[in-house]
Amino acid sequence: MSMRILTLALACLLPVLVSADEAAPAPTTAEVLAQAKPEEWQRIADDKLLVMRVGGSQILIELAADFAPAHVANLQALARGHYFDGLAIMRVQENYVVQWGDPAEDEGKRRSLGAASGKLPAEFDRAWGELPFARLPDPDAYAAQTGFSRGFPVGRDAAGERGWLLHCYAMLGAGRGDAADSSNASELYVVIGHSPRHLDRNITLLGRVIEGLDALTVLPRGTGPLGFYEKPEQHVAIDSIRLASELPAAERPRRERLSTESASFARLIEARRFRRESWFVHPVGHVEVCNVPLPVRAVTD
Amino acid sequence: MSMRILTLALACLLPVLVSADEAAPAPTTAEVLAQAKPEEWQRIADDKLLVMRVGGSQILIELAADFAPAHVANLQALARGHYFDGLAIMRVQENYVVQWGDPAEDEGKRRSLGAASGKLPAEFDRAWGELPFARLPDPDAYAAQTGFSRGFPVGRDAAGERGWLLHCYAMLGAGRGDAADSSNASELYVVIGHSPRHLDRNITLLGRVIEGLDALTVLPRGTGPLGFYEKPEQHVAIDSIRLASELPAAERPRRERLSTESASFARLIEARRFRRESWFVHPVGHVEVCNVPLPVRAVTD
Numbered sequence: 066m067s068m069r070i071l072t073l074a075l076a077c078l079l080p081v082l083v084s085a086d087e088a089a090p091a092p093t094t095a096e097v098l099a100q101a102k103p104e105e106w107q108r109i110a111d112d113k114l115l116v117m118r119v120g121g122s123q124i125l126i127e128l129a130a131d132f133a134p135a136h137v138a139n140l141q142a143l144a145r146g147h148y149f150d151g152l153a154i155m156r157v158q159e160n161y162v163v164q165w166g167d168p169a170e171d172e173g174k175r176r177s178l179g180a181a182s183g184k185l186p187a188e189f190d191r192a193w194g195e196l197p198f199a200r201l202p203d204p205d206a207y208a209a210q211t212g213f214s215r216g217f218p219v220g221r222d223a224a225g226e227r228g229w230l231l232h233c234y235a236m237l238g239a240g241r242g243d244a245a246d247s248s249n250a251s252e253l254y255v256v257i258g259h260s261p262r263h264l265d266r267n268i269t270l271l272g273r274v275i276e277g278l279d280a281l282t283v284l285p286r287g288t289g290p291l292g293f294y295e296k297p298e299q300h301v302a303i304d305s306i307r308l309a310s311e312l313p314a315a316e317r318p319r320r321e322r323l324s325t326e327s328a329s330f331a332r333l334i335e336a337r338r339f340r341r342e343s344w345f346v347h348p349v350g351h352v353e354v355c356n357v358p359l360p361v362r363a364v365t366d
Numbered sequence: 367m368s369m370r371i372l373t374l375a376l377a378c379l380l381p382v383l384v385s386a387d388e389a390a391p392a393p394t395t396a397e398v399l400a401q402a403k404p405e406e407w408q409r410i411a412d413d414k415l416l417v418m419r420v421g422g423s424q425i426l427i428e429l430a431a432d433f434a435p436a437h438v439a440n441l442q443a444l445a446r447g448h449y450f451d452g453l454a455i456m457r458v459q460e461n462y463v464v465q466w467g468d469p470a471e472d473e474g475k476r477r478s479l480g481a482a483s484g485k486l487p488a489e490f491d492r493a494w495g496e497l498p499f500a501r502l503p504d505p506d507a508y509a510a511q512t513g514f515s516r517g518f519p520v521g522r523d524a525a526g527e528r529g530w531l532l533h534c535y536a537m538l539g540a541g542r543g544d545a546a547d548s549s550n551a552s553e554l555y556v557v558i559g560h561s562p563r564h565l566d567r568n569i570t571l572l573g574r575v576i577e578g579l580d581a582l583t584v585l586p587r588g589t590g591p592l593g594f595y596e597k598p599e600q601h602v603a604i605d606s607i608r609l610a611s612e613l614p615a616a617e618r619p620r621r622e623r624l625s626t627e628s629a630s631f632a633r634l635i636e637a638r639r640f641r642r643e644s645w646f647v648h649p650v651g652h653v654e655v656c657n658v659p660l661p662v663r664a665v666t667d
Contacts, residue, residue: 160536259534267645282583347490
């Protein structure tokens, strides 16, 4: 216990010590990205890239198989079976979430999950094991440790033994009922407000919107409880959700992201902690995990 | 210096100690609000309540005269002079801000500020003095102390000597150029994404949207740099911005908020830190300042 307290205390003091060093040179975000080496950008695998089409817009989602393997596999099966095509966005709650699934309230009328499973284990956290961890030095209100792993924002306990994805803006979650294991990825939500971190470890996160989220954030807010649309005619139709790997090569989006394990990403964190852009009067000296950008770009080749 | 370190360390340890007490009973948010006494609700003064009308929607903003007295006085003068009527929203940046002002780029064509001043001091922070402070026990990435004062989220230095408003979702700020003192409240922005706390103490905040923000968050994102609209015809016209005190009594919105100095608000904080709603599997044990709701309701009398 005393060891744990010491670790926490040091984590809390670190930013104070570091911010005394504010005069040290740090690059700007633009400089870091311009200087990143080609090999520091990682191609997002086609079978981990979900392509959602709504009203002519394209939303791209990276799946987090390291953190929610059963939910990701089920979502891949649902996408392969074209499960979501013609289903609907039913909930848009201001400063919270956009949520979609099967609007049929009657159990008997609900669409078949096809090859996907109706019952999955909750995947709220995992044993950390051998996953990489790019740790942030600044304190966090919710988790003993925060940082990034393989492109996603993560939290860990003080011992670093268990870890979990964080409810940052743009994260994708699997809606559930009161039972912890009642999600199966057939009902999904994306965070569109100040990060509701109290949901961490209470519901399974399984991915992140990496492009096109504005097609969802501009949708009218629902006027029913929890932001649900009150009338079926208000539902927003989903044209399709596909894995990039299932699309014809000519239609397949190809994206890469800056590796969160790279030296450039470590520099990016420092660029966000100490703002060198001339506009900043106070260089900040800190950063919170959901305020670190995760750069993504189209593959050029 | 050693005293300062001790204070920080204690602040960081507190949540660990408190979360060991997870079995203690705490109310839910709904219970707190149902039990709040009438005198714990505070009427928002008519001359501190800004009424913005855009496309038939009404957005209500409470002004923070305790933290930005010069900017609030100037904004009051601008509203009294109907300065904003017919001006425009020119910038909507995804996961960041909505911003409005005078779209005329040519200095000579810009609208007169009337009785308002063109030049104000920067009001990034203030000596804390006698202001009340409802402090949160959980650590924060950016500020040594966080909490609430007279209805607004605030941060303070470790000594509690200086304090400032925080860039939480829905906060209203005064746009500025590179010079720290180049804002005068004629160009305004509202936060519509994950709270960009790196802006704290870099720009003057002067209020908070307390109702109707969804009329702004659904606006199309600008496709130019920083989310500016690229064409004048994309600008969203502002019908009017008025002080409630200037409106005819029959049109005047009347709102009250739960006092952040009340016992019920202290209970609300605990209700958000320890989630008792049956849905929660993990009761959280912490809360971050921008995730504490600031309840507002229509005055019923």
